[in-house]
Amino acid sequence: MTISRQLAFGLAAGLAAACALLASASFADEVKIGLVSTQTGTFAANGAEMLRGTQFAVDEANAAGGIAGFTVSLATADDEGTPEGARRVAERLTLDGYRILTGPVFSSVVLALANQLSRWDAILFSGLAKSDRITGEACSPRLFHLLPSDSMDMAAFRPWLKTRPEKKIAIIAADFAWGQDSSAALKTIAAEEGRNVVATILTPLGNKDFGPYIQQLSASGAQIVVTILGGQDAINFVNQAAGYAFSTGRVVAGIALLTQPTIDATGSNMRGYQGEFDYAPTIETPENVAFTQSWMQKFGKLPSRNEAEAYLAVKIILHGVRLSGSNDPKAIAKALSGADVPTLLGTLKLRKADNQLLRPEWFGEVQSVGGALRPVPQAEYAPEVIERPVSPACKMRSL
Amino acid sequence: MIIQLLNGLVYGGLLVILSSGLVLIFGLRQVVNFAHGAFYTLGAYVALSVSAFVGFWGALAAAFVALSVVGIALDRFCFRPLQNRPHAVVLIITFGLFLIVTDLVQLVWGRESYSLLPPPDFTGPVDVFGTPYPVYRLVVLALAVVAAVALQAWLRLTRIGLHARAAATDIVATGIQGVNTDRVGALVVGVGCGLAGLAGAAAAPLLALTPSMGDAIIIDSFVVMVIGGLGSFGGSIVAAALLGQIQAFGAVYMPSLTTLLPFVLMAAVLVIRPTGLAGARIS
Numbered sequence: 001m002t003i004s005r006q007l008a009f010g011l012a013a014g015l016a017a018a019c020a021l022l023a024s025a026s027f028a029d030e031v032k033i034g035l036v037s038t039q040t041g042t043f044a045a046n047g048a049e050m051l052r053g054t055q056f057a058v059d060e061a062n063a064a065g066g067i068a069g070f071t072v073s074l075a076t077a078d079d080e081g082t083p084e085g086a087r088r089v090a091e092r093l094t095l096d097g098y099r100i101l102t103g104p105v106f107s108s109v110v111l112a113l114a115n116q117l118s119r120w121d122a123i124l125f126s127g128l129a130k131s132d133r134i135t136g137e138a139c140s141p142r143l144f145h146l147l148p149s150d151s152m153d154m155a156a157f158r159p160w161l162k163t164r165p166e167k168k169i170a171i172i173a174a175d176f177a178w179g180q181d182s183s184a185a186l187k188t189i190a191a192e193e194g195r196n197v198v199a200t201i202l203t204p205l206g207n208k209d210f211g212p213y214i215q216q217l218s219a220s221g222a223q224i225v226v227t228i229l230g231g232q233d234a235i236n237f238v239n240q241a242a243g244y245a246f247s248t249g250r251v252v253a254g255i256a257l258l259t260q261p262t263i264d265a266t267g268s269n270m271r272g273y274q275g276e277f278d279y280a281p282t283i284e285t286p287e288n289v290a291f292t293q294s295w296m297q298k299f300g301k302l303p304s305r306n307e308a309e310a311y312l313a314v315k316i317i318l319h320g321v322r323l324s325g326s327n328d329p330k331a332i333a334k335a336l337s338g339a340d341v342p343t344l345l346g347t348l349k350l351r352k353a354d355n356q357l358l359r360p361e362w363f364g365e366v367q368s369v370g371g372a373l374r375p376v377p378q379a380e381y382a383p384e385v386i387e388r389p390v391s392p393a394c395k396m397r398s399l
Numbered sequence: 400m401i402i403q404l405l406n407g408l409v410y411g412g413l414l415v416i417l418s419s420g421l422v423l424i425f426g427l428r429q430v431v432n433f434a435h436g437a438f439y440t441l442g443a444y445v446a447l448s449v450s451a452f453v454g455f456w457g458a459l460a461a462a463f464v465a466l467s468v469v470g471i472a473l474d475r476f477c478f479r480p481l482q483n484r485p486h487a488v489v490l491i492i493t494f495g496l497f498l499i500v501t502d503l504v505q506l507v508w509g510r511e512s513y514s515l516l517p518p519p520d521f522t523g524p525v526d527v528f529g530t531p532y533p534v535y536r537l538v539v540l541a542l543a544v545v546a547a548v549a550l551q552a553w554l555r556l557t558r559i560g561l562h563a564r565a566a567a568t569d570i571v572a573t574g575i576q577g578v579n580t581d582r583v584g585a586l587v588v589g590v591g592c593g594l595a596g597l598a599g600a601a602a603a604p605l606l607a608l609t610p611s612m613g614d615a616i617i618i619d620s621f622v623v624m625v626i627g628g629l630g631s632f633g634g635s636i637v638a639a640a641l642l643g644q645i646q647a648f649g650a651v652y653m654p655s656l657t658t659l660l661p662f663v664l665m666a667a668v669l670v671i672r673p674t675g676l677a678g679a680r681i682s
Contacts (some may be wrong), residue, residue: 039510041611048510204658206615208606211406211536212650235512235607243533245524265512265607
């Protein structure tokens with residue numbers, strides 16, 4: 001009896017050791033990417049785009065035989081658009097070994113995850129959020145901000161505003177961190193450029209009826225109306241504004257409004273809308289042309305900005321794997337900080353001081369291209385025009 | 400001021416169509432149908448899919464018919480077998496149905512946002528007291544009036560309406576009088592769900608079509624139902640108009656409180672008049 005019990009213990013211990021060895025062998029051969037994104041609620045469509053772009057990049061890497069000897073695996077989780085939800089699902093992902101995180105839609109989610117990265121021994125690539133706080137008080141060697149920040153968007157807005165003769169501006173913005181920060185920054189720029197902000201309207205997130213707000217904007221006498229709305233809110237605004245012929249006789253310009261899904265979802269209602277954008281499938285770099293072609297082959301339509309940004313995040317992660325020759329999050333972060341990285345917009349720099357990707361932006365208009373409405377670039381602003389100084393609030397600690 | 404009043408009436412009109420269905424179903428089956436929001440969403444997507452073939456007006460009709468069929472099936476396979484079970488059980492089942500239908504919409508149409516454009520003759524603005532106002536919003540308002548009048552006429556002037564009102568008062572006694580209450584139940588739930596589909600299709604040119612589009616508006620509809628008085632059409636129409644005005648004027652004069660105001664109103668009504676503005680029966 002004693003012998004058989006000892007034998008059983010021995011077998012169990014051997015089995016456990018073998019499992020651990022197998023698990024560590026498979027961990028060692030994989031780059032494990034965790035996508036924390038919003039799959040339900042007002043911004044679910046954005047989360048779906050993030051998933052498509054990320055999956056496309058992962059599949060592409062694996063089809064090419066992997067990266068530096070590693071295969072790439074992807075696990076996804078729905079953060080329900082809330083910081084609490086994101087913390088919960090990211091905890092699970094990191095416990096499962098997915099310590100290279102990407103995909104959050106909201107700045108609040110990025111900021112919530114940033115606090116936990118050291119505890120999880122994880123790194124995070126923020127490819128859709130825009131708050132300046134990401135590279136400000138939240139900056140960390142484990143956190144990479146790949147999209148232009150709010151203040152970088154505003155830096156692209158200012159030169160456009162200089163070209164406009166109109167004096168009266170109104171702002172309609174979603175009432176959360178992005179909308180509040182951007183509208184405050186826009187008011188400052190407008191004042192500095194000698195314009196009069198005649199109305200600032202903050203609308204609840206997920207607002208259904210924009211009629212009362214459109215009426216207020218019309219009554220304000222604004223000659224330029226700037227929208228800082230995303231997701232369903234942007235679509236609802238555009239469609240309802242069309243009923244009022246709102247864009248007749250005034251300029252409607254958007255921050256992050258000129259995205260292909262919004263244009264597609266609003267019929268011809270966005271024709272003539274203007275705005276800044278950080279990506280469009282019409283940008284003619286060799287990398288972007290190749291990407292849009294392979295995307296078209298797979299999906300039969302052009303990639304959206306969010307899909308491209310999700311793709312870009314994975315490409316940068318994998319560049320870090322290539323540079324470091326490792327799948328360890330810390331090694332990847334160390335290799336990428338301050339590096340020149342290949343992107344869809346050409347080779348760009350990840351600024352060492354705060355891990356902000358320095359990239360160009362465009363200002364353009366929604367026009368018909370080959371029978372379909374597209375955001376067409378009219379002015380390009382180079383990274384050095386868009387670049388903002390490193391925030392004094394950013395105190396980078398060691399990894 | 401008049402334009403804001405109109406804006407309030409339009410949103411209130413949408414709520415009238417949607418909450419009428421809820422009131423119908425509650426009046427007869429005593430069920431708060433959580434799946435109503437998902438049926439509203441499904442109606443919008445049905446309209447989107449068929450509008451290319453049958454035009455916008457055909458799509459409105461198709462959404463009503465399709466969701467009526469869903470409602471008849473819901474009554475036959477859910478409400479009728481469970482009519483003797485506690486209300487909480489049926490309520491939880493309708494909540495489950497809400498999740499299932501929302502997921503089905505997501506599975507069939509994906510998570511992308513879509514829009515259904517209004518018919519070409521109703522796209523631009525018309526002049527209302529010197530101010531341009533979207534003609535499609537007036538169409539929604541007219542549709543709400545037609546739906547409310549037609550529903551009242553159906554309940555007041557037809558034999559089946561009489562049976563529905565009788566069954567809402569006492570379903571057992573109505574059955575004893577020889578009325579086929581199963582048939583009445585199926586028809587009432589069918590029309591109730593059809594109205595959810597119609598509301599979704601009518602809202603589609605104004606709102607982005609997403610699988611979660613019914614989540615927020617169904618909460619407003621529940622608020623309407625509670626304020627109006629569970630089971631009362633007249634009360635729900637008054638409550639919907641009131642809620643629409645609160646939303647429209649709240650957006651202008653108390654923007655930071657817009658989302659809270661409906662609940663403040665509901666709490667106030669519940670404290671002052673717990674049965675709602677008009678009581679609790681189909682009348």
